[in-house]
Amino acid sequence: MSDQHPLHGANFPSARDDLRDESNRPAAYKLAYTDQDFLLRDELRGLRFQLELQKPEVTLQEHGIESTVVIFGSARFPSPEAAQKDIEQAQASGDPARVRAAKRAHRNSLYYQESQELARLITEHSLECPSEEQLYVMTGGGPGIMEGANRGAKEAGGKSIGLNIVLPHEQEPNPYISPEFCFRFHYFGIRKMHFMLRAKAIVVFPGGFGTMDELYEALTLIQTGKSRRVPIILVGHDFWQKAINLEFLRDEGVISPEDVELVRTVNTAEQAWQFIADYYKLSPRACPRC
Template sequence: MEPGQPGPHGKPERADRKLTPRKFYKAEDEAAFTEASPTHTPQTRHPAYRLAYRDVDFLLRDDLRPVRFQLELLKAETMLEEAGVGSTLVIYGSARIPSPEKAEELMANADSDPRGRKVVENLVAKAKYYDEARRLAFMASSCAIIEEGQRQFVVTSGGGPAIMEAANRGAAEAGAESIGLNIVLPHEQAPNEYVTPRLSFQFHYFALRKMHFLLRARAVAVFPGGFGTFDEFFELITLIQTGKMKPIPIFLFGKEFWNKVVNFDAIADEGVISRDDLDLFRMVDTAEEAWERIVKFYELSCPTAMPDPGRLAAE
């Protein structure tokens, strides 16, 4: 056929004859073609005939796990890149520590059993860390650092309640976007209301979720928490200890808590870690102390003293 002559379906549109537009249909267009097809036969109705990327039953097969790994890595990575997120401040912590506003209610509904009531009292005593997480997130978000066209120190949490909520709340009070990395659990765990909707992600695999926590992390604040928090913290310091990840500022908030629940000195005394490994992190009690050290570490031109976000919200 001579160039410029019409094809079997007639003369192509002028736009189709230009060099730049794509010549293949998009996957979504072809999916629409198949769904709009009037042909209904035993062959077209059988699952085998579905387009692979539209076949959920196929994608959920055990042997497609490597593909699902790729999808969980790629989806969040692509959307964070499109959102211009260059680096993050990650905030880990318990899903059970109440905000100061909810602490009184928690005490009022405490179990009459002495042991149960003591547990509630311990949680209520940690409500101060909700405020510290909120303040730290507010400080980082207020600084609004832009480098190479990307936003730096975007606050990132696990997307859930308590300390996680405090992190996203502090960012929201500074007028900034923040990230929530939720995980599918047998009991419901919905994103807290302060996570930026377009940066709210849900994961099936803990491994991929933890990878996204650290891919852009430039500082990590670890507040009192349980098994999940311990898992995230120890994996982080293991990556740095073994040289798989470059050192970044890591803060354990709450010296009293951490010295009580983990005897770091004893681990070093036993010889199973080096004494120098204890320098991989620093214990702090206030947001100001942590943020000041982050500013110094990266030589940022950001203030280290800022107004309380709670007071600003009240005004």
Template sequence: MKKHIPKSCIFPTAADDAEAATLTPETGDSYRLAYSDANFLLRDDLRAVRLQLEWLKPDLIQEELEIESTVVIFGGARFPELNVAQQLLKVAENALAQNPNDPHNIKQSRIAHNRVRNSRYYDEARKLAHQITLTSLACGGKDFVIVTGGGPGVMEAANRGAADAGGKSIGLNIVLPFEQVPNPYVPPELSFQFHYFAIRKMHFLKRSRGLIACPGGFGTLDELFETLTLIQTHKIKPLPVILIGSHYWSQLINFEFLVEQGAIDEKDLELFHIVDNAEQAWSILEKYWLNDERLS
């Protein structure tokens, strides 16, 4: 018969933490329990441990909350909803009116006009996340859970769409030189923060059943091309990759040029789909998932 060992003999308790934090004049940091010594945990030598902890914490929490699969939605943090974009345009136009010959003001006005046009992707991400979340809820809410970078712009729109549908979604924030706080549509229990981009990337794809990339900047491109590379090299199972906004993507990247130069194969163009709106994106996802037993 196995002898029962109290959890308190294995796992530290709050009392242990309090005791470990109390140092006498005869002791120093070396006496502090390792897990309660922040200076020790932040040493370069402990990077591997920090990487492991950063992997385990979000993974265990998602397991405990029974999240089995996700759908990733990427997009620009700087593309807000229309009313916000219009307010920013007014600011830019006022500055231009005061000094119409200033090259900086002229450029900022042009950018503000583009931001207003690009605000439609906020709406598309919100609509698509809403539809995906309705499907998730019909499956019990454990599958096809929306996951974003947790920040503003298109990320906020996707989390908001999930909330509109009455479902949960995930936000994977990252520590940045400029402060990025979780958007208000990510539930606290599914709001995570990362220091290491590498671990965050792994969490985006571990449970993913699809990836949607709305127009965005370096971060969106980084995640998009990494995913395409992993699929191309068979490091992960194929999944639908959808780019929303044919005008944006055709101006940004000449995929045919890559084929013509021999940089990629013609068949690599089949790794993704380019569409113009949420309805077209949903049609592709629905067909791809049609035989999924979770949807039956």
């Protein structure tokens, strides 16, 4: 018997109250929201868009998460410890090509380490700072740079968010994402919208097509005024100097001179975090090592 006062409560049963075992019912008789075959029809794509937008949104709102630092970067960069093992195995194989690839991966594992350190700095600040300065690390939820960032947040004692995507070759979420904030998407577009909805800074480590897509999506939204301006920070001078040339685009007249100033390039996690802290005038403890 319910203890609820008779003046309170809904007059109508909820959808959950009406839920029954529908496994043996004819398709036409099933409640629409329990009929998977119906929900997966091409005509229902718009509804599935809305569901992918709403599910993470409702969860993040319920937990009071308003501000994030989004960290993008390659899924292919290993942790330093994994890279060291790969070098040892490559050297034992005697295959020169494998040794070269292992050494390259070991060199790039520095970025994994920097993403881990950046997430640690963000999370330590957020665990100690006033509530209005709380920031949560958000990544694409996969391996590589994403794993490093989620790992750094977890090792600092905080929570972080991962937005995983269904791919032809299944990508599993990394084990460091907070389970209650580990989301999976079918649609790239909705996933990218969630990256931008709460982003107060975007930090981009070296990466390939996916990373470039995410970077240019953010730049386009800010350039066109569809999104408020937030810091966009590229980590790794040497990589980004070769990978993109905004000055060339400016000189060719395809972007405005001020568009070049939308990004800041740094080399370390500490520099990236200090830029964010300065941009928002965060409390002095925002940079524990400074």
